[in-house]
Amino acid sequence: MNKMHKEHNLTKNQKIIFDLIDKSPQPLKAYSILYNVQKKGIKAPLQVYRALDKLVEIGKIHKIESRNAFIACHNSSCQVAKATAFSICEICEKVTEISSTGLSKYLANFKDKDGMKYSKYNLEFFGLCKKCTLK
Amino acid sequence: MNKMHKEHNLTKNQKIIFDLIDKSPQPLKAYSILYNVQKKGIKAPLQVYRALDKLVEIGKIHKIESRNAFIACHNSSCQVAKATAFSICEICEKVTEISSTGLSKYLANFKDKDGMKYSKYNLEFFGLCKKCTLK
DNA sequence: TTTTTAGTTGTTATAATATAACACTATGTA
């Protein structure tokens, strides 16, 4: 009955969940997403995880593996989630997606001892953000 | 009553769990570790997680975040777990710790746009291992 | 149009991963 949302062909559940993540200043966890969308009719964990899986697959969001949390992609160059880098503040847990041409070129071309190249990577930096450094 | 194990001052539980991980050719998950050490008197998840936490902290093992699994460190240069890189085969799930001076220097000196430097990082590369490429 | 196909949905139940809280034990230091 409902048309898919025009932008990126997201379905209704995908759109609801993407919008929530996109508006959030920090990464959101799956069950916190669930609590926040129950009023919109999304009642079960699976409905959330299915949307998250799809959104990750198409590169609209990324999973912060060390936090089991999800953040919207704001880096037009990684619309397919295969080369991601983040900085994570160990005090306030602020997460920022890093988009550095130098870094992504370096990693995309990295070969190990066997000359093996990789199709994908995820890099997480940890430290203190500007704000937390000044405290 | 028991003296701590001389090597690295591991306690009894830490030693049992480290030995198991160290002997394993692939990363082990916490509950698979639990099943494998029950005959040695370790009965509860917490006993495993506590040992794992400590072993990670002192750099004897690393956590593969994207797999929730643990691997022994075989890289003498990262005995404190603050700069880790792994290659992960997406078919056979083989994981190898990467020790590349070039890579670690590049990442240790990486500064983002704000000039922020990081105290720690974890990098996971994904692709096909040699064996799986040939199939 | 009808049929088929792939994908998404809603639902209940359950699996897998990880931590809280508390009483106790061992060890090193003063």
Added chain:
DNA sequence: TACATAGTGTTATATTATAACAACTAAAAA
């Protein structure tokens, strides 16, 4: 001794994620 720090054993519980199945939707093929 007294005290501090770290590890242990235990029960219970929290958090994260998937299995299985029936129904529905959208889009493409016939």
